[in-house]
Amino acid sequence: MQERKAVLLTYPEPFIRDEFVDLALAAEYHPSSVKTSKNLVYSKYGVGEGKALEIKELVKDLDASVILIDEKLRSSQEYNLAKLAGVQVKDREKLILEIFNRRASSAEAKLQVKLAELSYEMSRAKEKVKLAKSGEQPGFFGLGKYEIDRYPNEALTQAQVTVTRKVRGKNQKTALKTIDFVNLSLADAKVKKTKILRVLENPTNSDYQRRGVITKGAILETEDGKCRVVSRPGQHGIVNAILVK
Secondary structure (H helix, E strand, O other): OOOOEEEEEEOOOHHHHHHHHHHHHHOOOEEEEEEEOOOOOEOOOEOOHHHHHHHHHHHHHHOOOEEEEOOOOOHHHHHHHHHHHOOEEEEHHHHHHHHHHHHOOOHHHHHHHHHHHHHHHHOOHHHHHHHHHOOOOOOOOOOOOOOOOHHHHOEEEOOOEEEEEEEHHHEEEEEEEEEOEEEEEOOOOOEEEEEEEEEEEOOOOHHHHHHOEEOOOOEEEEOOEEEEEOOOHHHHOOOEEEEOO
16 A cells, blocks of 8 residues: 655654654554644644745655654644645644544444544534635635535445535536546557546555545556546546556
């Protein structure tokens, strides 16, 4: 599975730093860099503006996919930092919920985790509504890519269903809810529409792989062989792929 590179922001005390690194590893992230700050509750980014710009450059240099912060953040703080850095931001509570979700095995444990996740989202709903009314996209840049418009963004393997939703600037975007075919680029530069049989691998995370969610980078088994998805089904409303050996 593809390595999930993360930039960590935590407090400078060694035992706090080590504990947060362990949490990141438990959630199957690779701590590419660990930065510390005495204050993680500044109003705009959680960290000061100078540290936020430093994190932005680190994310770019290390090709990290997520920023993990060892503190409880408001939705607006997550949004501001994610918009600046261009990747998703997760606070301590979200990270711990991820770990519980990965380790839950019984139906009762999974239900308890789901209730905890709903409680986490409810406490942040009012601020997300304010962002939506101000023209910001609530599910964009780290407020949880799938938190608000969750189902239209998770493309599953079934007969095609698309959802049209409003986005920033009074525009509309078509997203896939389910899809049963892929536009496959062949060696002769031709494109063939072929049926999806199943999702073999999804490097985004193990939960998506288990549930058969199709995202960019997923490996699919089709009637014409294995292929890798190169489009973003939940954003583009289409599945394009290339053959792999």
